[in-house]
Amino acid sequence: VEADDQSAVLAIASEIHYADLAQAYQDLDEERHPVFLKSIGPELAADMLVELPESMIEEALDHFRPAELKVLFRELSDDDRVDMLQAVGDEARLRYLGLLGPEDEELTRSLLRYEYDTAGGRMTTRFGRLFASMTVKQAIEYLRRDQDNTETLSRIFVVDAKGHLIGRVRLRDLAFNTWDTPIRDIMAEVGSEQRVLATADQEEAANILLKYDLVVLPVIDEFDHLLGIITHDDAMEILQEESTEDFERFGGIAGDQDEATYLNTPTFSHFRRRAGWLVGLAFVSIVSGYVMMRFGSVLSQAFVLSLFLPMVVAAGGNSGGQATTMVIRAMSLNELIQGTGTRVAWKELRTGFLLGLLLGICMALFTAFILPAFSPGLPAGIGYPRLALSVAVALTAQVTSATFLGSLLPFGARAMKLDPAVVSAPAIAAIVDVSGMVIYFSVVRTLLGL
């Protein structure tokens, strides 16, 4: 691939899978892209482009002449073509639409009406469709003629004369039945929950496919007309994208995952996606600092009190983050439907209390039995047992409240129609840092009388 020998590149490229080809293209320096694309030609490039991250598509398309682009777009299946046009700028999209044949253009325009992240935006219209009135023989002939226009025949859907979805057959039902059997007699019903509206979120479509172990999910409009299908590989991609998005959001990284690989994303883009949260949370931390400053006199009465402050504060962030992790993931897996908030909160309140108690007891034992060996110097008139009690009480209160809060915030986000994963681990930590400071100083002042 490194050499400039075009025919050698083509020879290798036509041997390997387009997923590997896309990988090779991404690993290449940008100045070699034009030569590479010219070598493989528009047909092979079409398959490869589908596998590229969205951000690289417009640049790649720019290297082709209009005549080549016509070939390239003709090679693509309708859903891939739409995805690609959604990845480029408005001006380029209009230009490319003009290169399609009249039929393709109309189809593409109608698909472009659906947002990228809806079932309609991800569906393909290249699928096997039969009429209930056909016989097996008619059906096989119909499918054979249409063969090149279908992406999958794993499931073939049956419609009535008006195009309403009424059933499905498997290719094996056709292959293993006599030729005069009517389709109506061998088709299976498609349950009302095993279809999805074109306007539904792509994640909903993927989840239905996953839940019912489907190879293919039919996409319908509000009148039950069959519009297209979503296949298992689309669903896998959707689930991967959504997991990545959840993971990154929860880690305090803003913006959508745009399919670009980590190493292909410029440093400045990495910087931009993280800067917002960092700066915002720094200002929240000033509140923690303010509390600490106000209670500074308490700490200066006995430096040993500083020993436990970072622990109490961090234990809140850790336990709150754990609670949020569990709740966000369970929400993503559709386990926490509406109305489960109270059950979750109650469970987390008990879990948090147990965790706080355990941590409190551990640290009380440490304070009462190990700390004295280092004789760190206690405040006047206060013994290790009382210090141990204070630490234990503060930890229990902090961990219980942080766990409770951490479990509730994703529900709050959901109630505000936000993605629960916007409640990131750093955000939880910043919030419970403040409460940790307040709890620790209040407990110490009250129980130790400072």
Next chain:
Amino acid sequence: VEADDQSAVLAIASEIHYADLAQAYQDLDEERHPVFLKSIGPELAADMLVELPESMIEEALDHFRPAELKVLFRELSDDDRVDMLQAVGDEARLRYLGLLGPEDEELTRSLLRYEYDTAGGRMTTRFGRLFASMTVKQAIEYLRRDQDNTETLSRIFVVDAKGHLIGRVRLRDLAFNTWDTPIRDIMAEVGSEQRVLATADQEEAANILLKYDLVVLPVIDEFDHLLGIITHDDAMEILQEESTEDFERFGGIAGDQDEATYLNTPTFSHFRRRAGWLVGLAFVSIVSGYVMMRFGSVLSQAFVLSLFLPMVVAAGGNSGGQATTMVIRAMSLNELIQGTGTRVAWKELRTGFLLGLLLGICMALFTAFILPAFSPGLPAGIGYPRLALSVAVALTAQVTSATFLGSLLPFGARAMKLDPAVVSAPAIAAIVDVSGMVIYFSVVRTLLGL
């Protein structure tokens, strides 16, 4: 479902999908389980059990008599049966193996040799297999006879006389070709990268399936004998499990995700999975506390210095956590292969420096222009500009080093053959809390001369 009317339960149960049935079962109180299982009978229960979390399987099987269990196990496909036997205790497994017919028992025992989380442990042996020497007519008859024993005919694999995998055909190739065509002539090759060893990790199998958009992935032994297949729905489940595991590990939650839903997991199990990290990290926080205690005299010279301490510490945890998030997710998506560590470290060093600088500048501006309005009281002889400079330097150093460290730790874990996601967000935070304390106090002491 709530009523005790068994025939009504059965009537409803046979109407709805087994995934929904499993959901209903899980939502039921435990004492109603026996009645529910008796009502639906072993045939329906078999399908439903497959969808249950592993931890509920043994209890459910206990409610059946041996004769019913025989029916139940006969209903299951081989891979589901193996999964189920892997979910129960050793004693129960032996007892259940004795209930299988001799043929099923042998097959099940041979599949049980593979660990649950390998390709062999997840594969099914119920798939369409043809010999290259057959004609289309022979093939169709062969498949028709074998029809009930195959899970999918989406892809049919072709073997030579010795059982080596040599190609694949689609059912449509059979349906649309003349009956005397030899299979050898219409089969497509199966690339060496589009198969997986039975001993390979399940995640590897799922990733191959995803990368090449396969419906079915053939599983082979080291001599290229075809042993079984992994289907797209297995792959989706595997990817979901692995994402959940990554997410939970990164959130500081120990132990494997066992498919139980959040609400069905008892409070004490939630407690147990989180307690380890919390207690361990609390002891790490004592180190932070120790640093703070040692430098207590610095803080007591001017309480305003406390204002920035939580911020510098938290900014490290936040930026380090962001870096780890990006790296762990990229590793899960197989983007960071061996040897990319240096490139990642260099990228993160620059990203971290930019983030630190931005944060430093923001806070320096705050210190120089907004803070004076609150006249918090500065250390003797020190003006706002010098304080602003100190804060900026400390933040830049802390964020740069934390980002750098956060990006490297997952590589360290991987080098030690651990799952990179064991480097959890709370662990990063605890580590850079310590460095944050040291950096802040060193910078303040040096630049402000305290």
